[in-house]
Amino acid sequence: MTRFVMVADLRRCVGCQTCTAACKHANATVPGVQWRRVLDMEVGQYPDVQRLFVPTGCQHCQAPACVEVCPSTATRKRPDGVVVIDYDICIGCDYCALSCPYDARYKVDEPTWAFGDQPTAPEAARFDKSKLGVTQKCTFCVDRIDSGLARGLTPGVDPEATPACVNACISGAMTFGDLDDPDSAVSRLLRENRHFRMNEDAGTGPSFFYLWDKEAGP
Amino acid sequence: MTAPPRLTLGHRPRLQPFWDVRAACNFIGGGTGTGLIMVAAGAALVGGPWWPAALVGFACVAFGLGMVFLEIGRPWRAINVFFHPQTSWMTRESVLAMPLFGLGAAALGAGLVLGADSGVAIAALVLAALIAAGFLYCQANILRAVRGVPAWREPALRPAMLATGLAEGAGLFLVVGALASPTPPAWSLWLALLAVAARGAAWSRYHRTLHRAGAPEASLRVLDRMAPWVLGLGHGLPAVLLAMALALPPTMGSAAPSVMAGVAGLLIAAAGWTAKLLLMTRAAATRGFTVPHTPVRGRGTSRPSPAPPGWGL
Numbered sequence: 398m399t400r401f402v403m404v405a406d407l408r409r410c411v412g413c414q415t416c417t418a419a420c421k422h423a424n425a426t427v428p429g430v431q432w433r434r435v436l437d438m439e440v441g442q443y444p445d446v447q448r449l450f451v452p453t454g455c456q457h458c459q460a461p462a463c464v465e466v467c468p469s470t471a472t473r474k475r476p477d478g479v480v481v482i483d484y485d486i487c488i489g490c491d492y493c494a495l496s497c498p499y500d501a502r503y504k505v506d507e508p509t510w511a512f513g514d515q516p517t518a519p520e521a522a523r524f525d526k527s528k529l530g531v532t533q534k535c536t537f538c539v540d541r542i543d544s545g546l547a548r549g550l551t552p553g554v555d556p557e558a559t560p561a562c563v564n565a566c567i568s569g570a571m572t573f574g575d576l577d578d579p580d581s582a583v584s585r586l587l588r589e590n591r592h593f594r595m596n597e598d599a600g601t602g603p604s605f606f607y608l609w610d611k612e613a614g615p
Numbered sequence: 616m617t618a619p620p621r622l623t624l625g626h627r628p629r630l631q632p633f634w635d636v637r638a639a640c641n642f643i644g645g646g647t648g649t650g651l652i653m654v655a656a657g658a659a660l661v662g663g664p665w666w667p668a669a670l671v672g673f674a675c676v677a678f679g680l681g682m683v684f685l686e687i688g689r690p691w692r693a694i695n696v697f698f699h700p701q702t703s704w705m706t707r708e709s710v711l712a713m714p715l716f717g718l719g720a721a722a723l724g725a726g727l728v729l730g731a732d733s734g735v736a737i738a739a740l741v742l743a744a745l746i747a748a749g750f751l752y753c754q755a756n757i758l759r760a761v762r763g764v765p766a767w768r769e770p771a772l773r774p775a776m777l778a779t780g781l782a783e784g785a786g787l788f789l790v791v792g793a794l795a796s797p798t799p800p801a802w803s804l805w806l807a808l809l810a811v812a813a814r815g816a817a818w819s820r821y822h823r824t825l826h827r828a829g830a831p832e833a834s835l836r837v838l839d840r841m842a843p844w845v846l847g848l849g850h851g852l853p854a855v856l857l858a859m860a861l862a863l864p865p866t867m868g869s870a871a872p873s874v875m876a877g878v879a880g881l882l883i884a885a886a887g888w889t890a891k892l893l894l895m896t897r898a899a900a901t902r903g904f905t906v907p908h909t910p911v912r913g914r915g916t917s918r919p920s921p922a923p924p925g926w927g928l
Contacts (some may be wrong), residue, residue: 407909447918451904462760495899496761498763499763531688559745595905596904597900
């Protein structure tokens with residue numbers, strides 16, 4: 398079996414938002430929609446302050462709350478663990494967006510453009526009206542995964558088969574791959590480092606792991 | 616003196632931006648309508664007038680579903696809502712709406728043609744009331760299934776929503792009755808009294824449990840501010856009016872009991888509508904994000920997070 402997961406190393410992330418920009422470029426999301434975003438957190442008080450950056454988005458949960466509540470079956474989980482939305486079936490009821498414990502879903506009812514009332518040439522070229530009035534979210538760049546697999550590439554290893562945010566990350570903080578493959582980079586990172594998942598008490602089994610320290614040696 | 620360090624790791628909850636007053640109207644119309652259909656069926660079984668109340672009940676449910684139609688992004692695909700009865704409470708609610716309106720049309724039509732005391736009409740109405748109970752149960756579970764909004768996820772909300780629907784129905788039955796007759800039947804006053812007591816108890820329990828279990832402060836603030844008003848004006852005052860209406864000696868030509876019952880009924884229903892509206896549009900804070908540890912970097916230390924930011928515990 399295959400289970401695609403994302404690993405973000407919080408020790409490495411510098412909050413540059415390159416992943417956010419790469420996601421917007423790859424998926425042509427409109428202003429206000431960020432399938433990949435980086436939370437900026439600050440903790441403590443001067444002079445003892447720590448700042449951290451936490452990449453987030455759809456967590457492609459093992460037991461996705463969005464799939465459970467979706468009345469139209471537009472949201473479904475693929476056998477490889479990627480949660481996708483069929484824009485031709487979704488009715489835009491937002492039930493999934495409310496059920497998501499990670500605020501990962503968006504709905505856009507009207508076309509919106511970056512500069513005023515008219516689209517720029519790239520926006521007009523990539524405008525997808527099937528995304529209007531329906532819910533949308535990160536897909537782990539499923540089109541790249543599928544086309545890569547069809548060409549015999551390995552997601553998480555070959556850039557052409559890997560999510561755009563991972564390819565773009567300047568510090569190597571983000572890693573994508575198959576958790577069921579013990580030799581994959583994600584499996585190795587999770588073995589060698591201490592990690593957590595956000596909002597785990599929601600009980601959805603997110604596939605987004607955060608590294609925060611190296612594993613204590615034997 | 617230095618202030619203690621703030622250990623708030625994460626992002627605070629925010630108000631959900633997805634469901635607005637139109638979605639709240641589904642729960643208002645659905646709860647009131649199904650409650651009213653159930654009370655009307657009870658009235659039919661004891662030989663009381665039921666037709667106008669049942670008509671208003673079905674109209675309320677239709678109003679609620681109509682508002683959902685206006686809320687969704689792709690209304691002309693609404694038929695797709697029936698695709699997922701295995702796990703989606705929204706699908707289950709929609710599936711039940713079909714026989715509910717079918718039986719409603721049968722009951723109202725038979726009542727109009729054959730008379731309100733016809734067996735066919737009453738049987739159809741009783742069956743519709745059973746479906747209405749299921750519809751109300753689905754609505755309560757729609758909120759319960761939402762993992763992104765802790766105030767809705769609290770299990771104690773389910774009985775509160777069920778009791779609210781019944782109380783709204785009992786209250787509106789008194790309003791409809793007050794318009795039709797100067798003397799409300801005693802059973803309807805007792806039923807409303809019982810329903811308002813049950814709703815008060817269920818909401819108080821929900822409020823207490825939410826505080827105990829922990830929830831976003833934004834949700835708790837709205838509920839804390841709402842509680843005395845809804846409990847006082849929507850429960851205490853109607854209970855007094857109902858008790859007075861029950862205690863008044865029947866006087867020929869006096870409309871006082873009916874007026875008191877009607878006002879009490881309106882207050883009971885309005886309190887339920889207000890509570891649902893606030894719960895859906897103002898108290899619906901998301902979970903926010905909680906990070907249990909800061910990463911270990913240069914200094915080689917990590918801070919644990921003691922509590923989710925923006926949560927009242």
